[in-house]
Amino acid sequence: MSGYPLLRSPLPAAGSAANVVSAISQRSALGQPTLSFEFFPPKDEAGADSLWKNYDKLLEVSPDFVSVTYGAGGSNRETSLAVVDRMAKDVLTIGHLTCVGSSFDGSREIIKHFEQAGVRAILALRGDSPQNDPDALSKGQLKTALELVELVRAESPLEVGVAAFPEVHPESPHLQHDAEVLNLKQQAGASYAMTQLFFTVEAYQDLVAAASLAGANLPIIPGVMPISNAAKVLRMAEMSGAAVPKQLLARLQNASEDEARIIGMDYSIELSTKLLEAGAPGLHIFSLNFSKAALEVARGCGLA
Ligand SMILES: Cc1cc2nc3c(=O)[nH]c(=O)nc-3n(C[C@H](O)[C@H](O)[C@H](O)COP(=O)(O)OP(=O)(O)OC[C@H]3O[C@@H](n4cnc5c(N)ncnc54)[C@H](O)[C@@H]3O)c2cc1C
Secondary structure (H helix, E strand, O other), X not given: XXXXXXXXXXXXXXXXXXXHHHHHXXXXXXXXXXXXXXXXOOOOHHHHHHHHHHHHHHHOOOOOEEEEOOOOOOOOHHHHHHHHHHHHOOOOEEEEEEOOOOOHHHHHHHHHHHHHHOOOEEEEEOOOOOOOOOOHHHHOXXXXXXXXXXXXXXXXXXXXXXEEOOOOOOOOOOHHHHHHHHHHHHHOOOOEEEEOOOOOHHHHHHHHHHHHHHXXXXXXXXXXXXXXXXXXXXXXXXXXXXXXXXXXXXXXXXXXXXXXXXXXXXXXXXXXXXXXXXXXXXXXXXXXXXXXXXXXXXXXXXXX
């Protein structure tokens, strides 16, 4: 992180905590939430240029950590690992890892790669079979994120986190089931969770309450999707099964593109502010490899 101004951070060096849980503890001791960003591996050279420009801008607001997605099936394995390698030199970096199509040995190799690259945390995910290969999950050896948590714990000192679903995972019968699965993951060694996108503070609060009832008291960091491109975010919401509040949906659908951006971003900032007021340990902003909207959310709720 040296070379980047520390705009918000009284910590010795933001992004330098030993892992995600210690970053949360250090911030919490100062009465502050964490700020972090998710990135994905670029698909081409233009995407890479844009990623690194926006990453540099986001580093200026001293994120506590960043995370890098990993394609289910490992299709973008090399690019994902290359992005992780570079970010891990600057800031506490979480490498996502998925089960779909994975063998135990292949996953062990990536875990070792993360260790050698200086990655300090893994986000253990199942992933989803791609539409063009609906049996992909059954072809691999690892079948659930829980198995991946167990593998990381058995093989590595790296911290391991998991996904959580305020709007209930699409294959799950109800929130309580998700909460019980989260508890199993905590028992297997997961020490933090990050959520899928969602649109109401109540959904987050219900998840935290259900998790606690099931025995899972690990920190659950809300994932926030800035609604800067309403059409794109509504598509993602549909894919992930997240319900968009009717009033917000109507306002977005009846607005021009420019108006929809204003409505969407105001909503994202308000939601983020309410989440922090409700006691969320931090915000993990899905940057989609852009910086403008992510910074607007971070600044709008006082984190940058
Ligand atoms: C923050 C975040 C980051 C993500 N990053 C990526 C990424 O980088 N790459 C990617 O491909 N996808 C990513 N995803 C998407 C994720 O892989 C999918 O949402 C996937 O459908 C579920 O993943 P999971 O890890 O929760 O799976 P699992 O925990 O395996 O759960 C899948 C389903 O099985 C059920 N289940 C699991 N274990 C048990 C059990 N022991 N008993 C009973 N039921 C069980 C769960 O309730 C759920 O319905 C991300 C999701 C989130 C929230």
